[in-house]
Amino acid sequence: MTTFGSLLSRCLQLQGHEIASLHNDRLLCLDELGQISPHEAGQIVYMLGNGMGKSRASPSALAKKIATWRLVFLSNGELSLSQIMNEAGTRVKAGQEVRLIEITADTSIFGLFEDLHGFERGADFSDYLKNTCTQFYGTASKAYLERLVEDIEGAIELVKTITNGILQRYLPSQASAQVVRVFNHFALIASAGELATQFGITGWEVEEAISGVMACFQNWLNARGDLGMHEEKVALSQVKSFFEHHAESRFSPWERDPEDKSRTLNRVGYRKETDEGVEFYVFKEAFRKEICRGLDYPYVEQICIRHKRLLPGPKGNPTRSERLPGNKKTARCYRFTPEILST
Structure with missing residues (x-):
């Protein structure tokens, strides 16, 4: 886990692009957003979302190759970017809102969880997940990539078909360009989940990934308040x-x-x-x-x-x-x- 504060510190030391590059095509979790200033947090969001670092000079004064990446990143801290901005008397910009998509984790049923899968308390289920994840990890992602490269063109076409179906079924007709951009992020993640299910990796029912991801999109949209810019x-x-x-x-x-x-x-x-x-x-x-x-x-x-x-x-x-x-x-x-x- 990389803390947002330590990430920022290294970013300001011209190393943030290296961390992002190491997480290329993977998930980067950011923690403790409240450790840094609103201005600095905004810089990080733009940098990660834009997918490239700044031009840097090597010790020999020659320009280094600009680092690029493609990743999914989220903040799992207690404070959202908008809360940090509001406390400082500033506002979240549209570009930041569509890059760092804020979703509340409280389902109001069992706290973080909607289903305890047979456990009596959310804490018991949480402990089970933590203990199990220390023993079994990485297998699903490797299996997913192996199946993906077996027929990459077929996988791309399948994802396009799934994504188009999601767009037709779930995208609000009056959505602004910014809402559409955020929706496309959710649709791609949902499609990847459905692809993993078809590969026999998740053990989920068909469209279970779509249902879960679209619930998160609706959560984001409800918190945002409208479909406009x-x-x-x-x-x-x-x-x-x-x-x-x-x-x-x-x-x-x-x-x-x-x-x-x-x-x-x-x-x-x-x-x-x-x-x-x-x-x-x-x-x-x-x-x-x-x-x-x-x-x-x-x-x-x-x-x-x-x-x-x-x-x-x-x-x-x-x-x-x-x-x-x-x-x-x-x-x-x-x-x-x-x-x-x-x-």
């Missing part, structure tokens, strides 16, 4: 959060009670009660510099329009010409619909 989810979440936190404190009422002498500090716009719910009229600079802080505001505008959170102008512009309370002239502003506070 990661950037869209981040943008909508940040905008919604601003209105949830400041709807009362930083938006003046459209029709203020004449006896209400309170003032709205750091006002960013107005809120208006309608039959459909509360609409928000937001000053341009407040939206672009504060609500969209850290984001590309033209992108956020289009996402909000597409999801019916923002009402565009007659010509499709994101801002509208509105006469705000206390003003004789119209001004350009953003008009958010009651949908902005919806789930």
